[in-house]
Amino acid sequence: MPATLAEKILQQHCDEQITGPGQIVRCRLSLVLANDITAPLAIKSFKKMGAAGVFDKDKVTIVADHFTPNKDIESAEQVKVCREFAKEMGITHYFEGGNVGVEHALLPELGLVGPGDVVIGADSHTCTYGGLGAFATGMGSTDVAAGMALGETWFKVPPTIQVILTGELRQWVGAKDLMLALIGTIGVSGALYKALEFVGPLASTLSVEGRMTMSNMAIEAGGKVGLFAADDKTLAYAAAHGRKGDKAIAADAGAAYERVVTIDATGMEPQIACPHLPDNVKPVSAVAGLKVDQAVIGSCTNGRIEDLREAAAILKGRKVSKDVRTIILPATPNIWRQALAEGLIETFMDAGCIVGPATCGPCLGGHMGILAGGERAIATTNRNFKGRMGSLESEVYLSGPAAAAAAAIAGEIIDPAKV
């Protein structure tokens, strides 16, 4: 029977024959991850399970990226729990300090995830790796603890929504805008319990980084995974990041989809998700003129080098508004270094931006850019829930890097083509 991409990847990690959506299967895991917020709970559950050790020291990773550099005593205590557990278990890939990056930018960059993998992470944006053709999904700490102990987990095989990406992107419109347009179309529960599979001419054209930006926000539509086929581009990315032996993988022709949605980029403006849900999406022209107090460029969604290049292209030779705190957080140390080598950091500093360390920080209202009551931010992050970046009385507008950089200069939301 022709299989969807989700079914094909799962089948490679499972002994039972997969027959279709709804079936519950036990799958072997390629990688299990947790962060400084979710690992402490996972470790608690892991100890209760009584496992002698993790299933594979090279396939369990902990990335202390959320409240780091530790924002207060309590966060420091949590990271200490992570560090001690990593030492006790002999975990190879433990990240804290100078080697830390935002987990979903870091792990692909280090070649720790790749095409055909099955990955679970105690972080909802684990679905990012779908951009590499990996079946990757977020779970809670106890499920992840079970994965750490057993090297397996159970999944309900999801039905798939096929998303056809077509048309041409105009300047300053990119992967983030396509994804916001999709979420605006199907809604925050439009893919609940389901897989998204991105296909079509524009899907092939997108860079691997752009694909990861789209897959990253599958969860914002309620999705379990957001998958791109692993093609030559993916294999080149994987090889460039130190992986060997990866194979291309795509859905079978004639696979059964629950629904087909087309997102046409023709004439698409930059998209903005307005408060307080990621599906409250409007073209930039509909919200232009709204004053902003802060702009954040970074995160697992848009903190990669391409995103920084896009922001720098807008900011070069200009100054950000004195009324807008513009915070730029390159998502990994390598991205930071690359941005420095390319002169992007200098561009940001010259424009009056704050350039910070790799951290999730402000995205979840952790630290390094919290909003006061009545303040409004534009951010390249992934969630605009009430109070997400600080006060319950603050607002977050989600956008791509160009629109965020443009708003930083103008002091208000504006089409980047007009700056």
Place this chain on the structure above:
Amino acid sequence: MYHGTAHTVGAHIDTDAIIPARFLVTTDPAELGANCMEGLEAGWIKKVKNGDIMVAGENFGCGSSREHAPVALLGAGIPVVIAHSFARIFYRNGFNMGLVLLEIGDDVSKIHDGDELKVDADTGVINNVTTGQTIQCKPVPPFMKGILDKGGLIPYVQDRLAERA
């Protein structure tokens, strides 16, 4: 059997509403419980008595994977959540943490804020004492029921580890 007062909330209640990230510096259920629903409305939890029941719209628990969300609800003394539907990660987390989750679709409109409810988690029957109506929730899939019967995911993993030893 659970017996408590219904507290209704809307659709798409996210985990930042259930427990904002700034409170995720602990794993202690009581501390998390004290700040439960702070992201929806400051002091919301003060109106809840031990044993009360949360009743929500579509997609309850969307957003972050934080297991602190079901832990906070339990820590606040809420043993049961009834919803139109649940977000996927939250559903698994709640299930793993022993929070009783009942998905009832459009029947959620038959429960109003302040109604007195009796819930039989084994049969999935909700008795709305205030209105006299009975609601049957969707059954738990057999595989998941198997995990429940073992006492949750932790004993299930203990058994799997023993099988391998």
